[in-house]
Amino acid sequence: MKLDLDDLVGNFEKWKKEDPNQFEYMKKLLHIPFEPSGNYSAPTVLIYYPYNNTNITRNEKLKMIAYVKNDNPIEVRSNIYLQLEAKGPGEENFTAVSSQRVILSNEYSEDNNASMRDWSDITPFLNSEETGNVSFRIWFNDMHNTYYTDTMYGKPHVSGDFYSELNLNLINTPPEIDENCTNVSPDPARYNDPIKYEACFFDSEGDMVNVTLHVFDELGNEHKNATQIIKSGKNVTFTASEYGFFGEDDAGKNFSYSYSYDDGLNGSVTKNMTGPSLLSSPKIYVSNPNVVPEDDNRYWWQSYAFSIKVKNPELDNLRIDLYTDTQAHPKNHQACQMINASKEAEDVSFDLKPFEVSDANQTFTYYFTYSAPDQASRLESDHEKGGVINPRLVKYSMDSGVMVANYLFILLISLVAGVVIERRLYR
């Protein structure tokens, strides 16, 4: 019966499954261990690190080279399997950092019986959360034994750029924020506006930056926060509506914010920055502020009719205040009116004498304030120009009864005083 290879493999698989004990025994019978000749010596394996920088960063792409010198004759040499291992800051054990490399028995230089293998572009500490000393060693197997370069020699081997154990320093530079680049806009804004917080962070080592935006209310308590992980140098944008920072209840409040940011190792917090001020939701609609003087003379003693059209559909006891503004009397409160809710727009009028003599010859402006926000979320109207008040100071003409009485009385009193004084003091 002819037994081909497929049949033999099939039988092995069947035996392994059906009678594992006998199968194991057969393996022992068939195993012929490799016995090195008497003058075999283990190869010398070292890390070759011909670079000056002993400080490395997490993102730095490293290149490690295994230097293997095998002085055994080629017929005695066996394959050598190499594995680079590293130990991060604070770690107790080495771990493999890349795939194995193999050196076959015929891959040595004829001049010095040496060969090299490298591991390029490795970042073994990319996720390290600590800084400090890091170590590299090589695990290798020469088909006879397994060795670790840090322990196989009696003492650590350091010669030139060759190391049995390579010790480097893992460092980190914290990320930074570009202060000129922080911004929240629009400010002021309505609560449902697309408010954006923008900032720019840099990490000199190119680490990813963990950015958390903290939004604070008027009392300084944290209102909301949100986090993004961004690439160094890229703008980070938090859109308030996306994160649900503000709701209708927040209208009319002033907020502030700060950023905390880190690269996984070191972090910092910015100072508190103001913004945004959320505008109150409109409750009333105002228009047509107007002033009509008593006549075109615009004397200071005359009446002026101020008015503004107000649509107030929902609020009772809405307070409307009138202010005038001159150089002599800035922000001069004149009067106030309370109005109740009404479906129709109404004219709120103030007919009064708002000025006094020191306002003469001055330009005046006027404005209204309201106890509820208008359509622009403001509590105050624009300052409207009212014109120039006539420079004339005295209301009464020379021949008016009032003025005649004024000077006649003073003349009369002077004359009478002369007589009285003469009688009292001169006799």
Place this chain on the structure above:
Amino acid sequence: MNATVVNIISSTDMLSNFLSGPLANISSNGFLGVGLFVILLALGLGLHKLNMMRTYRRVVSTSKGLEISEESLCEEMFSRQGSNFNAAAVSAWILLFIAFAYFYFLTPSLFLKYNYFQVPSLASSPIGFFLFGFLVLLLTGIASAFLPRVLYSYCQVSKREKMAIMLAIPLLVVSIIISVYLGTKYPAQEANLRAVAFFALFISQIALLWPVYLEALEGVR
């Protein structure tokens, strides 16, 4: 007829030139005017004091060793001027100070920062002008009451001088009325009227102090 008309026209021109010339310059300069008023007044009081001292020295030098005190000499020199004159003189001094205040401190024309209109509650009142004058009367009342006694009771005041002092009253009334008129017209300006008011005020002050100046002049002779 023609000569009369020419004379009238030339007189009017001269008056006009006078009012709009140097008098207008002085009357429109607040500091100069107030300075002049104060100097005239101070000079009058100073000359009165000198007159009294000179009289005292002469009396002492001719008394042949008799001891005479200044007070007793003053008592001896005191002479009554008549009730009507005294009353008129007191009124004239009161009116002088009121006219002075109305002329310089009623409107911002001469002292922009120091005037009646800087007190808005007063200036806004219908009787503001009266109150302003009355306030001046109260402030200067003592001076007005005693100045005639001090200045006119120790020297000879002739009838002409008394007449001049009494005529100062209508002049001061004119000055006050013009100042009030200018106040009601402000910021409109009438330089000629202002000059007239100033002239009336100035002449009145001279008239009130003239007996003192005259006695000092005679003393020098």
